[in-house]
Amino acid sequence: MKESKEKSDPFMNEAAAFLEKNTVIYLATYDGQSPRVRPVRYTVILDNKLVLATSAKKELSLQIEKNPNVEISAAAADGSVFLRYKGKAVACKDAEIKAKFLADHPKFQKLFGENLVVYLVEPERVGIFPLKGGQPKTKKFVK
Numbered sequence: 001m002k003e004s005k006e007k008s009d010p011f012m013n014e015a016a017a018f019l020e021k022n023t024v025i026y027l028a029t030y031d032g033q034s035p036r037v038r039p040v041r042y043t044v045i046l047d048n049k050l051v052l053a054t055s056a057k058k059e060l061s062l063q064i065e066k067n068p069n070v071e072i073s074a075a076a077a078d079g080s081v082f083l084r085y086k087g088k089a090v091a092c093k094d095a096e097i098k099a100k101f102l103a104d105h106p107k108f109q110k111l112f113g114e115n116l117v118v119y120l121v122e123p124e125r126v127g128i129f130p131l132k133g134g135q136p137k138t139k140k141f142v143k
Contacts, residue, residue: 016045050121
């Protein structure tokens with residue numbers, strides 16, 4: 001999904017490009033007082049927000065509803081760099097955004113049907129960290 005130039009953040013474009021190449025991400029949520037980490041498939045960054053889709057009946061969704069603070073991490077296949085993305089996940093109520101997302105990713109509607117919930121993860125802090133030399137790139141998002 002493309003977004004308008006005025007909404008596009010160059011750093012988030014770089015993060016999106018990294019995630020497009022390294023599609024398995026690890027998502028951390030809270031289950032009461034305990035962290036839960038699981039692999040999920042990256043979908044897209046839209047309007048500078050990470051988009052996640054799941055079933056409203058899954059533990060993942062229940063955990064996000066109780067505590068929307070999440071963090072993702074992904075590493076390059078060669079182990080040279082990793083990305084961290086911290087933010088708050090909010091269920092998408094905008095029918096137009098959801099329709100655009102599903103037009104580009106119909107597999108989620110097939111997987112989850114009427115239980116589909118699409119979360120937009122508003123970034124708080126995003127970083128790209130090289131493990132083999134080089135300088136880390138980070139951005140803190142202010143609301």
